[in-house]
Amino acid sequence: MATLVIAEHDNATLGAVTLNTVAAAQQIGGDLHVLVAGSGCSAVAEAAAKIAGVGRVLVADHAAYAHQLPENLAPLVAELGRDYSHVLAAATSAGKNLLPRVAALLDVEQISEIVKVLAPDTFQRPIYAGNAIATVQSSAPIKVVSVRTTGFDAVAGEGGSASIEAVKGGSDAGLSRFVGEEIARSERPELTGAKIVVSGGRGMQSGDNFQLLYRVADKLGAAVGASRAAVDAGFVPNDMQVGQTGKIVAPQLYIAVGISGAIQHLAGMKDSRVIVAINKDEEAPIFQVADYGLVGDLFEIVPELERQL
């Protein structure tokens, strides 16, 4: 029994979520190999070889894998996956895009966003926006599983000494072409990995008012998130959305400002250790999950909070 973990990376650096995925793989047990597929990705392979507990790093370096287009990458992963009992990837936009295509090529069902490993064939995963937790057992010959990274503590990124082996293959299916991307640059920590998250909702009233949150976040070293309402209203870009259909976060401290607390939003943050709600509506559902609630006008409270930190 061996597990193949698909590394998340941008060809230059290894994505931190890979360490959480490896943690899930270790709970499954057995040998653990990591696949780094990309173009000019040798630095990533070296980083992957240092992850504690990894036995082998497979490197598929080919121009066709440069942007990890699933049409090119899924056949490779499916081919390699036949030799494994488990194929794992982080449940990020990249993992969610690739893994079901791999599973279908292998003709096996996939298990999405596990939060717990109970046995090598039994997992827990949230359904209905996190309002129910399902325990599922798979009898598939190859278990293709995506991992909700907030459910597993990252393993050490140093200390391992895996062998690095090149994997042959690589062809362009000719179905898709990368045109470009717009990546939002930020000095603040990455949302899903941040220890503190400050999020704004419809109550912020405008994108300019998010400056109030940015100032508090900078004092706390926090990332800034948003509810779907704030994103739909155009206040902030959609990669800041926390929720069932956005990012799932579980920081030490989550500060929800002007967020009512719809089911959709709670699904993305209710595993946070401490939740603070700042809202003028005393009846807002967010107060039912908040450890500390402060009822009042956020435009007075947030600047005051910034002064007192």
Place this chain on the structure above:
Amino acid sequence: MKVLVAVKRVVDYNVKVRVKADHSGVDLANVKMSMNPFCEIAVEEAVRLKEKGIASEIVAVSVGPAQAQEQLRTALALGADRAILIETDEELGSLAVAKLLKAVVDKEQPQLVITGKQAIDSDNNQTGQMLAALTGYAQGTFASKVEVAGDKLKVVREIDGGLQTLELALPAIVTTDLRLNEPRYASLPNIMKAKKKPLETVKPADLGVSVASTLKTLKVEAPAERQAGIKVGSVAELVEKLKNEAKVI
């Protein structure tokens, strides 16, 4: 070109679901059901393509119980031309649904298939990608913008760091993100007209697809409840609590 849209009947997104006492699943008796919100966006996108003169016919398809006809009628009222219900009382997994949709794709030969990125009940986010694998088509998942240019499709996708633009060969599979469009409401005259539009019903066996599953749900539980918190009276009190009681700042 012909566009196929897949729609799913799910519990309405506003419903707070309850887990059954015997832990066999979620209680859906007498709960309001609706079209999955992402599927509504898929239908809307297909209708917009038709209004632009790009799509010639829109076929809505659903896999589900007899009552899923309601959601197909909704799709017809929103502008789909005809509908196919693959009727089954079993709750099928994504791979089985993808195989059934593949059978429909083989028969209908659409140039574009639009599905939602995920159903809000199972939260799987798999079917579109699996259908793409089975058909061998390109996939444009989590799309927030779709443009047809000749025999190519330009798709802007929502990815973790921002947006990514791809060019796909047609035929292709697209899955919708929330930002793709704002779905319209069906007007009463259109709802009346939809009743006369064709709706064909088939069984999985008619399509020659086995829907056997290797996944078994052992148990469904309510998530751990969070303890009720306290309301603080001032910012000073809040900061004090975070520092000394919760020790998070």
